[in-house]
Amino acid sequence: MTNSPIEKYLEDIYKRFIKNNDGQLADYIPELATVDPDRFGLVLATADGQVYKYGDTSDEFTIQSISKPFTYGLAISDNGFDYVDRKIDVEASGDAYNEISLDADTHRPKNAMINAGAITSTSLIRAASSEERYERIRDFFSKFAARDLSLDQAVYNSELETGHRNRAIAWMLKNFDIIEGNPEEVIRSYFEQCSTLVSTEDLAIMGATLANNGVNPISGEEILDSSIVERILSVMMTAGMYDGAGDWMTSVGIPAKSGVGGGILGVLPGQLAIAVFSPLLDRHGSSARGVAAFETISSDLNLHIMNVNKSASSVIKSIYTIDERPSILRRTTDEEEVLDKYGYKAKVIEAEGDILFSGAETLIRESMKDADDIDIFIYDNTLVKSITDGNEEDIVRKMMYEVGEEKLAQGKRVVIVDSSGRYLDNNTNEDIKVFKSTESALQWAEEKILKKYSNPDVNTSSSIVPINDFEFFSNFDEKQIKDFVDLLKPLSYKNGDKIASVGDENKGIYFITKGKVTASKKEGNNSQNYRRITILIAGMTFGEIALASGDKAKFDIWCQADTELLYLSKDAINKMTKENPSLAAAMWKAIALDGYSLFDRTLRQLSSRVEQEEI
Known part of the structure; x- marks a missing residue:
């Protein structure tokens, strides 16, 4: 979608943080120490598959620990909740991601997001060999991304040569009967899993599939049962950002998972996914630019998951054109014929409830659909309770007004129906018409259509008729x-x-x-x-x-x-x-x-x- 204010916003975020050079490359994996530290990509994908992006969004990098939620889901799908729960707990650990430890009471990994739990998840994938195990994992990831993913052989070899700490974790798990079989085969599959190549856009689509209850919005394929998705997102919320999970949920408030490859994936159930890639890492092993971008995006767009005082359901009550729902003003036969023929050129988008970002995105997208054929856009806010929190600098409001101003620049007419006057604080453009009632807006739009498309012989309304x-x-x-x-x-x-x-x-x-x-x-x-x-x-x-x-x-x-x-x-x-x-x-x-x-x-x-x- 071109000229979307959402992509313009992502561009602003990119420009704001591209010069942030905090953090270091993941040099403990030699191959990751060679990547370009200036790469930076941002993608937002809605639960119904609309993708907005800016930056290096098609550049591939290794998925690393962002693979963990997906492999955990496949393990549950293969074995069921009860069996997996006997192997992996669901508690926040507060430990670093590569801690060599188990829970003191249960002698199990505390969750599937730390390496001990993730290696256990990999071991639970049903397969006759390590080769078959990774092939099943790769195929599973590919279904989430809606394209065929591949292995970065160089990164895999690098991890295989230097991943001694993860080997130690695998042997510890073997010692406590958490994993079965040969730990070396399991760890090879785990390294392959982490070395799978994805782009920022791939990650966003994978996240959008989780946001859409396990159904890929691009392919339409149901990949995971919704109950498993619920478990995945719950663990991501409490443990996805490791020992920084508490700070993350307080400041960002989006269930998320990071990886030392530089990616971060955040998922808001039923709404959207955000993926960010930039390889410089903070002390928690998460992308420094990515964390800063997430904090700003969540704050700007009011995306914190605990923002529960407002409905997240669809804000569009109806969409129609004035030939479908004319005003109550009776017209002459000639006028009705003109309005029947050209009334589709005046489009009404009727909103309701509280407009948060996901609702605003839907309104913006609908505004841009078939826009070339529309002369007049009427945004009916009669039933709208609020547009985010209403502060003067609110990004969501700015996005919506940008759409209106863009329509004006294209020679379109823009109308807002606002009976309360609460939503026009940022509107300084006198070319945007404002009416107190829908009926007044419809009559005005009809007059504009009649004036533009009636020929001189048409019998039009007048103040006196013999x-x-x-x-x-x-x-x-x-x-x-x-x-x-x-x-x-x-x-x-x-x-x-x-x-x-x-x-x-x-x-x-x-x-x-x-x-x-x-x-x-x-x-x-x-x-x-x-x-x-x-x-x-x-x-x-x-x-x-x-x-x-x-x-x-x-x-x-x-x-x-x-x-x-x-x-x-x-x-x-x-x-x-x-x-x-x-x-x-x-x-x-x-x-x-x-x-x-x-x-x-x-x-x-x-x-x-x-x-x-x-x-």
């Missing part, structure tokens, strides 16, 4: 129109006047020649609040449907401007029926056609709403 120009008379001949008009009585009303009330007996048909009226209904018996059902303008009629059905008035009719009407009373209709039955037949035909048109329009709107709710 009675002879009403669409109602489209099937009348000239004499019928004259005879009909002779039966009409003129009426005048001021802005704010009430023409009819709910429950009134139907009095006839009203033709609006000037002004505007609204049909409204009280919200509750004792309420003083009215909900507008529709708006009628010059050239339109009302009262004919109730006349045909014999029902009493279902709405209050108010003038929204100084209004001129022509009124056909029931007495006039009765006279017409007796004295000029052909004229009466033409009238009832016009009423039927108008009713059908209204029914068809309403049915299409309802169908669109049902489709959106199903989505």
Whole structure:
């Protein structure tokens, strides 16, 4: 996705920390001491597979200890929880990752993230040989990455020659009957596992698969049962960063695993994964740039897992275009045809709830989808409770406003519906239109579409419409129109006047020649609040449907401007029926056609709403 504000943000993080040269290369593995210390890549992948990246994200490096959560998951998949739990505990150790020790009481490794537990996990992979064991591990990792991964033979040879401490751990595990078989074969598989090549993007996709409950969002393949994913992430949260796990969870708050190859992988369940690669390591054996980047990203985007006071569910309530859900303003037939044809060029994204980063990412992505075909973007925040924490420097807000400003730069129109006014603190761009209600925004968008796409011959709404120009008379001949008009009585009303009330007996048909009226209904018996059902303008009629059905008035009719009407009373209709039955037949035909048109329009709107709710 080009020009995404999320990738721009990752670029800012890259530039902020690329000159941070703290830390050292992992020189205890000779091959790792030769890597370029300036490499730096950042990738964010959502649980549904959207990838944002910046920097050296395709450069390969060895996965090292980030392999541990995945091998642990494969061990559980092969043997079940009970068996694995008899071999590996799930307690935080507080020890360094390569500590040669077991729990004093259980005589088991304290968790699967330290080397003792990880070597045990490797030993539990079902295979007839060490070669088959690694091949199963490599294939498993490849499924998580959605591509075929390979071994870095040089790093493997280097670890094989110098990994004496890990050999000591393997023999200790053998001594306590934690691992079975030949420790040398197990340790070779472990070194191969750690020497598997990945890129930062691979790691992010692997993490996104964990975030997506074990289903790879790229391939769609279910790789692990969700119960195993739950266990993996729980252990990552308490022990993934070794003796720095407490500081990490306090300051960053994302279940994570680091590796001495320079990678760090963090996973937020149900939301996203973040992968960072930079080979200079801090005293805990984690990427120094990576830790700094994670701390900043988590703080900027409010990603701490304990930020539980706000919903992490989808913030998009509905997405529609104005041809699917037009305003309540009745339009002429010609206008409706234009809006039916070009209304898709005005897109409404209706949000709800609390917008955290994952929700903002979804909104931003939806804004950029098919953007070339859209003229007007309407962001409806009516049901939004909050956008992160609302401070002036909030990164998520800035990302969302950047999208709007980018649309303006592309010649698009941007509209925000904000009934509360709480979300516009950062908006200094006067070109972004702001409305208090969705209805006002829809009417404005319709006018813009009509102005741009109507040809000069289209019959558009105007403030005054002569009675002879009403669409109602489209099937009348000239004499019928004259005879009909002779039966009409003129009426005048001021802005704010009430023409009819709910429950009134139907009095006839009203033709609006000037002004505007609204049909409204009280919200509750004792309420003083009215909900507008529709708006009628010059050239339109009302009262004919109730006349045909014999029902009493279902709405209050108010003038929204100084209004001129022509009124056909029931007495006039009765006279017409007796004295000029052909004229009466033409009238009832016009009423039927108008009713059908209204029914068809309403049915299409309802169908669109049902489709959106199903989505």
